[in-house]
Amino acid sequence: xxxxxxxxxxxxxxxxxxxxxxxxxLLAYTVFLAGYLLTNSGLTFNEWQGxxxxxxxxxxxxxxxxxxxxxxxxxxxxxxxxxxxxxxxGAVATPLRLILQSGIxxxxxxxxxxxxxxxxxxx
Amino acid sequence: xxxxxxxxxNPETDEAPYMQDVQLDTGGKDLMVLDVLExxxxxxxxxxFRRSCREGVCGSDGINMNGTNGLACITPLxxxxxxxxxxxxxxxxLPVVRDLVVDxxxxxxxxxxxxxxxxxNQPAPAIERLQSPEERAKLDGLYECILCAxxxxxxxxxxxxxxxxxxxxxxLQAYRFLADSRDTATxxxxxxxxxxFSVFRCHGIQNCVAxxxxxxxxxxxxxxxxxxxxxxxx
Numbered sequence: 001x002x003x004x005x006x007x008x009x010x011x012x013x014x015x016x017x018x019x020x021x022x023x024x025x026l027l028a029y030t031v032f033l034a035g036y037l038l039t040n041s042g043l044t045f046n047e048w049q050g051x052x053x054x055x056x057x058x059x060x061x062x063x064x065x066x067x068x069x070x071x072x073x074x075x076x077x078x079x080x081x082x083x084x085x086x087x088x089x090g091a092v093a094t095p096l097r098l099i100l101q102s103g104i105x106x107x108x109x110x111x112x113x114x115x116x117x118x119x120x121x122x123x
Numbered sequence: 124x125x126x127x128x129x130x131x132x133n134p135e136t137d138e139a140p141y142m143q144d145v146q147l148d149t150g151g152k153d154l155m156v157l158d159v160l161e162x163x164x165x166x167x168x169x170x171x172f173r174r175s176c177r178e179g180v181c182g183s184d185g186i187n188m189n190g191t192n193g194l195a196c197i198t199p200l201x202x203x204x205x206x207x208x209x210x211x212x213x214x215x216x217l218p219v220v221r222d223l224v225v226d227x228x229x230x231x232x233x234x235x236x237x238x239x240x241x242x243x244n245q246p247a248p249a250i251e252r253l254q255s256p257e258e259r260a261k262l263d264g265l266y267e268c269i270l271c272a273x274x275x276x277x278x279x280x281x282x283x284x285x286x287x288x289x290x291x292x293x294x295l296q297a298y299r300f301l302a303d304s305r306d307t308a309t310x311x312x313x314x315x316x317x318x319x320f321s322v323f324r325c326h327g328i329q330n331c332v333a334x335x336x337x338x339x340x341x342x343x344x345x346x347x348x349x350x351x352x353x354x355x356x357x
Contacts, residue, residue: 001314001315001316001317001318001321002287002318002319002320002321003318004318004319004320007319011317011318011319011356012316012317012318012319012320012321012322012323013317013323013349013352013353013356015319015323016323016349017353077319078319078324081284081319081320082279082280082283082284083283085283085284087283087284087285087286088283
């Protein structure tokens with residue numbers, strides 16, 4: 001068994017399941033929003049704002065945002081552990097990979113806070 | 124005359140690998156790539172490559188022919204040559220020992236990790252451990268692997284993490300023992316595989332399936348392993 005402490009869960013299976021479940025949520029959210037926009041031509045700002053003031057839409061949007069963040073983490077973690085490795089670029093890889101992963105995590109967290117502010121902000 | 128471009132590297136004399144262009148008279152015959160290599164070696168005995176059975180059974184002469192991995196002994200020129208040109212390189216992703224000979228240590232280390240032997244903690248029967256025809260049939264498409272490494276060395280995930288990703292060849296064999304009704308170490312085997320690298324570096328691109336000279340399907344076996352891990356953990 002290969003040891004890893006930076007992936008999302010502690011098991012490969014957990015990450016794999018999270019990536020698939022989050023993909024389904026993102027697909028559902030995309031289909032819903034596309035459907036809503038297509039069936040509401042001439043949409044006004046008030047209608048759009050009204051949609052996002054409903055609690056279920058806020059919950060759905062937050063779920064989609066959390067799915068996006070976890071999906072992105074699993075994917076980008078794979079990318080960084082594929083290409084930013086000691087095997088590829090020598091000893092500099094480990095600190096560089098940790099810096100990149102920290103950056104991705106911080107940015108994701110910031111987007112989460114920002115998303116919550118938008119969804120529950122003054123509307 | 125067939126135009127052949129050969130990957131050449133002798134670490135004792137060459138600073139870096141280079142491609143050598145040679146021409147060969149095939150006499151208009153649809154030779155196997157191994158025959159071409161033998162003829163070229165007759166011209167230049169310093170050319171190094173592995174070979175043994177010359178009939179696709181031993182798995183020694185896995186090389187990269189015009190960009191695709193395969194066994195030189197069972198690949199006819201008509202299948203691989205384009206515009207009268209044949210480019211021969213060693214299997215990608217493994218360290219080159221010399222010319223077309225690669226160091227297979229990383230490949231074998233991954234194979235060793237999956238414990239490629241039957242584990243059974245029950246007392247041995249007097250004659251043999253019996254299987255029903257149905258149980259035996261589950262091993263078809265798995266046991267035929269000859270460990271030529273064509274699949275694992277065509278897999279980008281194995282190129283990037285050959286020390287952590289088991290690779291298609293090893294995982295096909297892992298499933299061969301997980302699927303064996305006589306093996307009692309299923310849980311221990313699965314526990315060893317449930318990390319983010321060993322199995323889950325497979326992204327299902329199926330390069331392994333495309334190149335396997337025995338027509339096996341490691342991606343399907345990896346899918347079965349995932350399902351077994353999922354059943355065990357949910």
